Amino acid sequence: MRWHTVYRRFVLGRHYRFAREALVPHFFDALTAYAMELSRLGIPRAEEAVAALRELRTLPLPSFTGEVEDVFFSIYAQLSEHWGEEVAGAIRRGLSRNDLDLTAFRAYLRDRVLALLGDFLRLREVLLRVAETHAGVPLVLRTHHRPAQPSTLDHYLLGVAALLERDFRRLRQALDTLDRCPLGASALAGNPYPVDRRRLAALLGFAGPVENTLDAVASGDYALELASALAGLGTSLSRFLTDLLALAERGAFVVGEGLAQGSSFMPQKRNPVVLEHARIYAGQLVGGMGTLASLNHNTPFTDLNDHSTGVLEPLTALLGSAEAALELTRVALEESQFEPALLLEELSPEVLASEAVDLLVRKGVPLAEAYRRVQGALPGVRPELLGVEREELIAWMSLEGFFARREVLGGVGPKARAEAMARAKKRLKEDRKALVALRARVRLARRLLAKGPEGFQAEEGEKATDQQGQVEGQEHQEEPRG
Structure with a gap:
């Protein structure tokens, strides 16, 4: 079929390039898991398909030429050409692009959110460290843009940390919704073969399957929930950054040399631009919710590109903005300094x-x-x-x-602040431990896929022990992003 050049430019080519860059490993994971399940059911040539997929994924996927419409059909064409149509056809028994695509999309977004949660924990850790370093440093806080009451820098930062903790929880809750596997739902009514959908979810590192097979391919709320959590994070970061900019305006917060820029005309200027750029990214998070809501609004509850393929690029952009906002805010705190005397200049x-x-x-x-x-x-x-x-x-x-x-719970009294700091550190440790466990589950699933059907039973029996060992061994380690 010869696709129209306009359709190729704005739809097929664009989507293919995005999938080739970001989604190919997740397509191979899903196809391999599905082939393993069909092999377990005794479907002819399915075991050969598992081996073929493992070999094919080591080779570069062809660029978009217009001969096939998407990444799945590109993989299928290569399987047919090099391993034969029977092997290629084995993986299509009961499989629809509906459940396959949504499985790859969710796996990709899950991995991005796991990486983002790591960035989030690093910011929270730095925030508490800066608060602890400046324990008891007094400042004047404002209400309605006017000097109001004294506080301390650590009390203020602990308040920001509490707000960001709730944003972290909201992002975790969005991940809980996202972390469900559509594979086995087929087109929408369910698979005609007795595949074990819970097993498929486990093989791909998901917490479980999306139970209803129509819901698995028709719902877009996982994207909405993720965009909403990111919008909340953007709002919180923007408020904090606005405060830091106000302090920087009067010299009470001095941005590090590597994060400031001068003026092309005024030699005396030293602009705290890192805070402005972080706030730009935070603002993009707030605006993204409207895009995702529009993609879901007034669409029927069926498989549609609006709330499936259509959400990937906006969500990818939002996740990139979230990473930038978190990381820029973190380095701004690490590389800058507060000036205690200027924090108190409004005391009267x-x-x-x-x-x-x-x-x-x-x-x-x-x-x-x-x-x-x-x-x-x-x-x-x-x-x-x-x-x-x-x-x-x-x-x-x-x-x-x-x-x-003011030694009440959460107050600015010295004892109350020390107790609040201890609780915040404990919650941070618990969140880090939970994130390590989530990452361990995904890593274990990828190891199962690499071992193939013969290694699944033995590995599955050791799963709980292995995950716990990884949690205990890594909860204090900083895992690299991604």
Whole structure:
């Protein structure tokens, strides 16, 4: 068939190139797992197909020529040419591109999300390390863009860390939805051969199958959920980066030399551009949700390109933006420094005026009256207008006293901050351990595929022990990305 040049340019060629660059290993994994399952069922030539797929995947896939429409048919054509049509045809028994494509798509996205979660953990680790290094360093925080109350740098950063922890949980939840295998669903009604779909999912390192076979090929919510989690992450990072830019504006946060740029005209400029670029990437995450929602909106609940093939490029771009935002924010924290004196430049008696109200109330003055007295004593909170001794007021309104009185759960008191730091570190360790286990499961599945049908039973019996050993041996190690 000769495809129209416009269709080849904007659809077939573009999709083929993307699949050739990003999806080929996942197509071979899915086809190999499926051939192994057919071999277990005694389908003729299926075992030969397993061997043929293993050999073929070591060879480069041809570039797009227009002779075949997609990567699957390119693989099928080569199997037919070099191993014969019966071997090639064996892997198509009960297989549809519907379940095959969605399996490859989900496996690809799963691996990208696992890598991104590693980037996320590294940022959280750096955030806690910077907070611990600056424990007790005071600063003035704002509400409604005006100086409000004192806090400490570690208390502020622990608040950011808590927000990012929830974003991490949302991304993990999106992965839980994504981490399900469509293989064996066939076109939509289910496979005519008695394939074990749970076994297929295990062979490919998924947590399990997508249960309903129509849902397996028709749902696009896994993409929506992932885009939503990334949008939430982008929002949180953007808010943090906006704060850092505000601190950089007055010199309280000095960006490292390797992350700043000068001006082509003004020699005095040293611009904290790393924060701006990180915020650009964060903004792209927020905007991506609209694209994914549009691809799913008003589409019937059937297999369609809108919510299958159509989501891959936008999601790939979003995952790239998420990596950039996380990594740029991380290096900005690692390579820059806070200036303690400038963090406190907005400290004034007015910032501690609420403490004067509290002092009067503790002395028996009604709250409303105390509030009016302090307002009338501004600016400077003059003690003669409050009816208290100057020394007493100064001691009560000291930063040390302010912090010491706030030892509630999550407060800025020294003990409360130390306890919050310990809990945050514990949660980080638990999240790292869980990620190691997820990665171990995928690695084990790939080892099963490499060993073939003869090694599956023995390996499956050792699965739990092997995974636990990997978790225990690697939970403190930094795994390379991807």
